[in-house]
Amino acid sequence: MSNLPASVLEYCQTLIFEQYSPAYLLTDKDGRLIDAGGSLAAYGVTNLQQGKPIAEQIFFLEGLLPLEGANLLLPCVKIEDEFCADIHLFSKAEGDWILLLNSNPEESQQQSIQQFVNNLSLLRHRQFKHLTQLFEYLFAEIERSLNLLKGNAMGESILGELLATLNILVLERSNDSLFTTVGVEPNWFQHFFPNPQEVHVQPQERFLFLENFIVDAEQIWQNKDSKPLKSGLWTETDASENEWQFEASAVNVGDRHLLLIELLEVAYQEKQSLIQTARENKLIYENFVKEAQKKEILLHCILHDLSGQLTAINCCLALLTNENLTPKGKERLAIGERQVIKQGNLIREILDAFSADIETFQAEAFDPDTAADIVQSAREVIDALLPTFMMNRVKLKLNFDLTQMDWQVVAEKSRLERIFANLIENALRYSPADSTVTVDLKTDENYIVATVEDQGSGVPPAIVDNLFKKFFQGKNNPGKAGLGLYFCRITIERWGGSIGYLPSPQGGAQFWLRLPKLSASRWAALS
Amino acid sequence: MIQKKICMVGAFATGKTSLVARFVRSIYSDVYQTTVGVKIDKKLVNLNNQEVSLILWDLHGEDELQKVRMSYLRGASGYFLVVDGTRRSTFETALALQAKVEEIIGAVPFILVLNKLDLQADWELEEGAIAQVIQQGWTVIESSAKTGLGVEEAFLTLTQKMVEG
Numbered sequence: 105m106s107n108l109p110a111s112v113l114e115y116c117q118t119l120i121f122e123q124y125s126p127a128y129l130l131t132d133k134d135g136r137l138i139d140a141g142g143s144l145a146a147y148g149v150t151n152l153q154q155g156k157p158i159a160e161q162i163f164f165l166e167g168l169l170p171l172e173g174a175n176l177l178l179p180c181v182k183i184e185d186e187f188c189a190d191i192h193l194f195s196k197a198e199g200d201w202i203l204l205l206n207s208n209p210e211e212s213q214q215q216s217i218q219q220f221v222n223n224l225s226l227l228r229h230r231q232f233k234h235l236t237q238l239f240e241y242l243f244a245e246i247e248r249s250l251n252l253l254k255g256n257a258m259g260e261s262i263l264g265e266l267l268a269t270l271n272i273l274v275l276e277r278s279n280d281s282l283f284t285t286v287g288v289e290p291n292w293f294q295h296f297f298p299n300p301q302e303v304h305v306q307p308q309e310r311f312l313f314l315e316n317f318i319v320d321a322e323q324i325w326q327n328k329d330s331k332p333l334k335s336g337l338w339t340e341t342d343a344s345e346n347e348w349q350f351e352a353s354a355v356n357v358g359d360r361h362l363l364l365i366e367l368l369e370v371a372y373q374e375k376q377s378l379i380q381t382a383r384e385n386k387l388i389y390e391n392f393v394k395e396a397q398k399k400e401i402l403l404h405c406i407l408h409d410l411s412g413q414l415t416a417i418n419c420c421l422a423l424l425t426n427e428n429l430t431p432k433g434k435e436r437l438a439i440g441e442r443q444v445i446k447q448g449n450l451i452r453e454i455l456d457a458f459s460a461d462i463e464t465f466q467a468e469a470f471d472p473d474t475a476a477d478i479v480q481s482a483r484e485v486i487d488a489l490l491p492t493f494m495m496n497r498v499k500l501k502l503n504f505d506l507t508q509m510d511w512q513v514v515a516e517k518s519r520l521e522r523i524f525a526n527l528i529e530n531a532l533r534y535s536p537a538d539s540t541v542t543v544d545l546k547t548d549e550n551y552i553v554a555t556v557e558d559q560g561s562g563v564p565p566a567i568v569d570n571l572f573k574k575f576f577q578g579k580n581n582p583g584k585a586g587l588g589l590y591f592c593r594i595t596i597e598r599w600g601g602s603i604g605y606l607p608s609p610q611g612g613a614q615f616w617l618r619l620p621k622l623s624a625s626r627w628a629a630l631s
Numbered sequence: 632m633i634q635k636k637i638c639m640v641g642a643f644a645t646g647k648t649s650l651v652a653r654f655v656r657s658i659y660s661d662v663y664q665t666t667v668g669v670k671i672d673k674k675l676v677n678l679n680n681q682e683v684s685l686i687l688w689d690l691h692g693e694d695e696l697q698k699v700r701m702s703y704l705r706g707a708s709g710y711f712l713v714v715d716g717t718r719r720s721t722f723e724t725a726l727a728l729q730a731k732v733e734e735i736i737g738a739v740p741f742i743l744v745l746n747k748l749d750l751q752a753d754w755e756l757e758e759g760a761i762a763q764v765i766q767q768g769w770t771v772i773e774s775s776a777k778t779g780l781g782v783e784e785a786f787l788t789l790t791q792k793m794v795e796g
Contacts, residue, residue: 224696312671312686316705336700337668349668372667379696380665383643386694387663390718 107518108409116406123399129202131158135169138199147187147204158202168193171200179207220382227378231371239332242267243357264288271367275305276360277325283307283363292367295342307365313338314352318363321354325361337372405591411451412525418444419492475622476517478552479504482543485524489532497537500528504545511545512622513552514599523595526588527556527615534560534613550621551601557614562607571605592617634684635793636706637786640699640732641713642724643692646746649776650713651689654786659777666691669703678790685790693724701735708793709740711785716747716754716773726764740792741769744785748775 108116127142127149137158144150152161159166164181175194192203264287267274271290275283282304285293296310308314317335324333335352342348349372353364421441429437486502493500504511513520524543531541539559546553563571572593589603596603601619608614639647648666652658655674672687688707693699704710710732712725725743732741743764745756765771770788774781 312673313669316703319705320702336703339668339670341670341672347670351668376665376667379667380663382696383665383692383694384663387644 107522108406113406113409116402123206125204125206127204129158129162129165129204130199131169131202132199133170135159135200137161142204143206144204146206147189149204164191165202169200169202171195220378220385224378224382227374231375239353242272243332243355271369273365275307275363275365277363286362290367292348295348296340307363311338311340311350311365313340314363314365317352317354321352321363324354325356328356330356337368337375407451408588408591409522411448412529414444414448414451415529416492418448419495423491423495471516472514472622474516475512476515476520477511478513478515478520478554478619479511479545481515481517481520482524482545482554485521485528486543489525489528493532493541496532496535498532498535499540501540501542502545503542505547508547510547510621510623511552513619514601514622515596515619516599519595523592523617524554524556526592527617530588530615531556531558531560531613534558536560539612547621551618552621553616553618555614555616557608557610558612559608559610560612562611562613563605568605572603632682632684633794634686635708635790636686636688637789637793638688638690638704638707638710638732639713640690640704640710640725640728641692642715642718642721643694643697645692645713645715645718645721646776647692647711647713648689650711650744650746650774650782650785651687653776653779653782655687657779659779661777667697674786676787676790678787678794681794683790683794685786693728699728701731704732704736707736707739709742709789711789712741712743714743714745714756716745716756717750719755719757722756722760740789742785742789742792743769743771744781745771745773746776748773748780749777 121143125143125146127144127147128140129137129144129152130139132138135157137152137154137156139154140149140152144152149162158169168176171193175192178191178193181189181191188206188208190205190207192201192205194201194203264274268288268290271292273290273293274286276286277283283306284304289297297305308318313335321333323329324331332353332355337349337351340348340350349368351366351368353366355362355364418441421437421444424437482502482504486500490500528541528543535541535558541559542555542557544555544557546555572589593603596617596619599619601617603615603617606614606616639651641647643665644663648664648670649659651670651672652660655672666689668691670689672689674685674687676683676685688703690699690703691697712729713721714725715721729741729743745761747754761771770792772781772785772788774785776782
């Protein structure tokens, strides 16, 4: 029961086949090839021989067959550095099926992200090593110089210049909690402390960040810890709105308490650039996942539509059996019926293979020009389904108030018809012969409520809460993919409506949906 | 004059820096520039004829590449938990960060800011989850650093809460 035009369906199918390049293999329980097909060459698989063990012909299946127990999914399997495939293995009465689906784009995306993360880890490691060496060298120099200080003013001067060249400001904390500069001040110092004649400096007054850090630094100085404490990076803005990045360290050298403030230039830019790139890649990856999820939804919907059409073909074939066919005609009819069963099985298997968890479904803007007339939509679906109902000896009725004229709702026509088809087909599936399915439409000021009611046994209370969840299949389900009601829910919710289930007072099932009227929605938008 | 320290916390790329830039300098840039470390800004606000100096600590975003140092939060009188409405995972990060922050600095006022309101069509947040935190007594404000919607309101509401103590 598709409402997608044939050209769109054909385009979507081509898209999926081009993207996933599906290929399949069927083996018997001894692992010997029975059948194969699809885009096998895309995975480097050629020259297969029926009856020969598959593992001898396709090396990457070695040890995987025969399949014991549960189905198996091997995502992103890289084959000879050329192809990357998701390998789905599932067992059926006729043998073990192997489904190959192209996953090259996902693999290269993941590989690129992994590469960035690994590069970052390596760089971090190298930076840490360099910093450790630098600090070890500096501390040794400071200690040596301080020893020299007592008798050698030249030593202090050289060290001071060295630190200034490295853009490091050294401040010594005195017992009265004031700071004095040691050695030569680096060039950046005057941008933030323009009065060089001052003896004492209060760096935390200019650098608010240090107010916080000095609390932790005090502990290091009081405890005379030998290990330096680093502040982490922070950014300061000077009077000209230029940004400068610093990192501070608190250290003890002998009995002296030092605060080192280092201007980070290239080191900061490198780190910032790496993190920026990694995060941008992560955002791209998140978007990629979202897109992939949307495509999966599309795939499910297409398969769901194919399944609906197949049901219709099946009904037609069943009706043909009542005709006075020639023996040749009967033979061809039997071939047709077998193909329908095969096609149905294939659709179910693909759905099983793809039943990944899909959480998001992005909203699309609703175009009021495509707003559906709910009476017309219901009527069209009913007309299309009437032959099937007649064949099953079930009546199908439509009730609505003929005096009402305003039946336009916030809904797109083709999707609304698909929703009605889902609900009415479900009702038929659970209806006993000689019963009636009733579609009822009621309107109030702002909404239109549609109900589809059958005279079957109703939905068992234990499964009512799960009815509209994706891939949900009730017990003894006569054979759908568990997507129909999920599709109905997400579509109706996107239009600002709601859908639900109520047991019918007469004992059957009653599904209802509520959609905003277009007139009310326009009025709300104008208000 | 009253002086209050406010910290901006949240997952990366939620718009913390953009919210501060919009509030302090009335500017916005569409280009994503990741924050490394901390940036501190000041803004003077007038609340009921009383001047309050806000010290805004814009902390880098939390993820596997950078963890927020909890020592940055010391002395904070309030904080914003910033969420990107278009990424559900940032809401979960905010919930985890709130628990960590409260453990470190106690129950100081905070506001959950649902940012990127200009992209509301792409929002992934579940109304039920938001309703649940509101029920717990959280203040939730929707904002857009791009259009400025809700930004002033968020900062003034938090200031009010901090001043009231």
